[in-house]
Amino acid sequence: IADFELKLMQIESEHMEIPEQHYKVVARLPSSEFQRICRDLREFGETMQVKASKEGITFSVQGDMGAGNVLLKPREADKPEDKVSLTVHEPVTATFALRYLVNFSKAAPLCGSVELGLGPDAPLLVKYDLENSDNGHMQFYLAPKIDE
Template identity: 90%
Template sequence: MAFEAHLSQALLLKKVVDAMKDLCKEVNFDCSETGMQVQAMDSSHVALVSLLLRESAFSEFKCERPVSLGMNVESLSKVLKMCSPSDTLKLRCNGGADTVNFQCEGSDDRIADFDLKLMNIESEHMEIPEQHYKVVAKLPSSEFQRICKDLREFGETMQVKASKEGITFSVQGDVGAGNVLLKPREADKPEDKVTLTVHEPVTVTFALRYLVNFAKAAPLCGSVELGLSPDAPLLAKYDLDNADNGHMQFYLAPKIDE
């Protein structure tokens, strides 16, 4: 086996794939001894998805030499639908094979297995420069998802304004204008906190439909980290359950006023 990986919960990969399937049609899972990585742009080249799934997230992980597994995200999502949330999942690929094998096993001795055809996908690996954001906000991912969904009803574009006082999400549309302000707050559970690190206040504008898609990653983690700087892409970062497993990051270019 050139590549073999076992996840004790298929659910993790399922959530990852659900989070990117509306943005990317085809992706390369780049596997090496340190884990699996994905970098993919959406079709309009406005948004970038970057996934790091560390080998420590797997109960077993073996990759003899780096290999790129090109998959259709929609098909992959269908394969993972065969897995129940608590199933274990084994991925296997022989060197030079044109399929990758998925095997889901449940506690009830039910084993489902599927060979998915691999694709040759052209993609260049982009170096994402280390950004020092002017504002870093951490907030509950469910709250971010709700704000994006609610404001999507009123307009196409969302303005995000952050200062020490709080972070405001605003939309202006034909029917009127709306804002949601989140102030920094403490909470017993870390994922319920709202924290803001502000080096200087920032106001930036983004296409809301992408943020709605990013926010679909909410099941991955209780909190989301947003990085904001003027004239720089927004970062939305979700840990995969916890930071040791890796993370999923979305980048979105700001809308420039024409």
């Protein structure tokens, strides 16, 4: 006969509330393409610059091994999940830790497209609407890297 006893831990943690954001740029693109971009650019460096304007959204990485840039321009498609759309109220450039974006992009199989929300000095929103919108959505937020 074995007898075990565990003491309960009381962990105090503050509840983080995320304020409602009105992003200057909202991009919608195929989730598989976002996943491929994050994985490909991870080979070149640790931080990714995202630059969005009316012409398109550019993902850039510069590192010791070299540099990589991917430009996505708005495009129409037969299937809604292959479409790339951009809503730009003002151009935005921000830099983010790529390792977290790679982790966020692992949710790509849940949904055909991903929504990115960008704003100056605002966290990046990575939002996946689940295949059946009645099932809800999954949102990730990532604070931009601050130059020191």
